[in-house]
Amino acid sequence: MGRKRIRDIRHEELIEATITAVHQRGYGVVTMAEIAREAGASAASINYYFGSKEGLMEATMRHLLNKLKTAMIEGYGAANSPRDRLCAVMNANFSDGLYSVPQCSLWMQFWGSAPYSKRLSRLHRINRARVRSHFLAELRALLPADQVETARQALQCYMDGVWLQAAQSDVPVDPACARRAAHDVVDLVLG
Amino acid sequence: MGRKRIRDIRHEELIEATITAVHQRGYGVVTMAEIAREAGASAASINYYFGSKEGLMEATMRHLLNKLKTAMIEGYGAANSPRDRLCAVMNANFSDGLYSVPQCSLWMQFWGSAPYSKRLSRLHRINRARVRSHFLAELRALLPADQVETARQALQCYMDGVWLQAAQSDVPVDPACARRAAHDVVDLVLG
């Protein structure tokens, strides 16, 4: 257990450092040395733990996706009506721990480079499919069949668009505010 | 004027090559040599014409933004009702010449790196503001005041989200289809 711990701790530390460093410098520009400095470690140790820069990036992405998945599952269970479950998905995406400029920035960077990496694009596809099926399940209970797909597109793309926008912001964003706006959009779409 | 011509021709050629090369290899990875090869020129000539790699990228972005602006103005003038003008903005974004996987991919890449470049982020801001004011102007005529901002967010973020999605696609996308879907979203949002 002690053995396992050190590896996990270092993993976590380096991933946190990666998020920070990528946000500050940009995905395509950030260097191992910068990330290492941010983590108070040596560049060599990153390779020791993750094998390569790409390995680190993939691990970081996976970490973020897990956070998102967890947040989604949590909120989903607590909601009772279809409309509330729809909002729960939105809440997860705009939760306090996830919806911040650095993280939105990171998502953008990852999405931008996903098409050039088998591994990253797979992760991206899986995540997208999960959100999609959640949306569809609830919307079917709320709208006539011929509007379901349009509404799903509207909501899912809205979420992506908001993140995309947040990534460009040079002032901090407010998760609570984003959640409220999202609920308004849900209501607007549901009519 | 003859002299001017050659410059313009080379500019255009190199920008086209940049779009292709960036789509194929990725913004953060593509090299001057690759772009030059794509254009059938030498890497040195790019510096001759654009001063630096960053200069080339900025010129390319500016070129795309102009295309978008032109398409928007065109469609806008031809529309007669607020709802049609709303759709016209959408049509511009999803027009045949703009809505393709390579170009959406390019937009994503640019957006991803915009926050790290004064020049690029300025371009990005200007474009976003233009679309925003168009949307607001029309929506004010169609919805009660307290729904206008929500609807604008829903529509504008939807557009971004659709591009973001298209950038990940590994099959060609259909502009006509995207336009139809966009109109459906407009109608859904207008209630």
Added chain:
Amino acid sequence: MGRKRIRDIRHEELIEATITAVHQRGYGVVTMAEIAREAGASAASINYYFGSKEGLMEATMRHLLNKLKTAMIEGYGAANSPRDRLCAVMNANFSDGLYSVPQCSLWMQFWGSAPYSKRLSRLHRINRARVRSHFLAELRALLPADQVETARQALQCYMDGVWLQAAQSDVPVDPACARRAAHDVVDLVLG
């Protein structure tokens, strides 16, 4: 003595692993980690036992030279005529336990790097001198004085050349066959 034993066992294991690993990967390319893995140990343990990579390499070479020396002494004692003793030296060099592709390969690698290491070149020189004196002693009894040196060169270089050739082989070599060929060469040279 029990303590001594473990040291010796580990020494032997690591040297065997070195022979295998160097043959598979190449002397100049093989890493401590690869050797360690081959031995089922950690890279750190090699330093514990041999002090450094160079120490391990020297120990391995010494080990091989001892094997050769032993084989030579053995065969030498059992031979009765000058010609037989000449063949005995050859037999030692091409004995079953020594004349194999991996080991010839190893010799080549060592010889190649011997000039750059005081330690290795000393070992090489000693071994060469021993063979030389054996050859001279026997040839003096068999040939006129002015042919002795030429014959010695012919035989000794022949031996080296055969090893050199074996090191390049991609199929196993046959020691018995090599011994027979060597005897033929001896007879040819003796006239």
Added chain:
Amino acid sequence: MGRKRIRDIRHEELIEATITAVHQRGYGVVTMAEIAREAGASAASINYYFGSKEGLMEATMRHLLNKLKTAMIEGYGAANSPRDRLCAVMNANFSDGLYSVPQCSLWMQFWGSAPYSKRLSRLHRINRARVRSHFLAELRALLPADQVETARQALQCYMDGVWLQAAQSDVPVDPACARRAAHDVVDLVLG
């Protein structure tokens, strides 16, 4: 023609520098920077011309093999009897321009690493086959059939062995002397 020249000149310069540097520092240890310094160029320029370190090494080997081939063809044509042609092959191998400590050292290093490189081992095999067929052709005219192969092995391995020995020498070797010794060996073997 002027264009082509510069490339060729740089090629030659860099290959000469490689021979010197590899001899001084060892094949597996020498660095691009050392070779570049020896040539009065930058390390980057080596990659510009040869693509990689491996490319440079292959080109260097090829250069040496060509030198050998040329020397052999030259001497071969001038000889009139089978015995003289035999000596001509020897003379080529021990010619003034080829038989030097640095070059013999280089050959050894190459042979040592040939088994680990498809390209190098191919070159090695081709060269060896050429020498072999030359030897066989002449020996058939001089010896009874059942001694031909033995004599060929004796002579060819002798040549390799002499080079191997020269590579270890820490004083310059004398090509004329080596040629004389080789002729003696030829006569000894021919009986």
Added chain:
DNA sequence: GATGAATGAGGTTTCATTCAT
């Protein structure tokens, strides 16, 4: 005795950029 953890040193390679032609 044995090994994960960690790193400094250093190597190859890539690349944007400059310059002479």
Added chain:
DNA sequence: TATGAATGAAACCTCATTCAT
């Protein structure tokens, strides 16, 4: 106008080695 030639800078990565446990 156009480009081979050349390079400095810097990035990633590897690896032998050290050390605490």
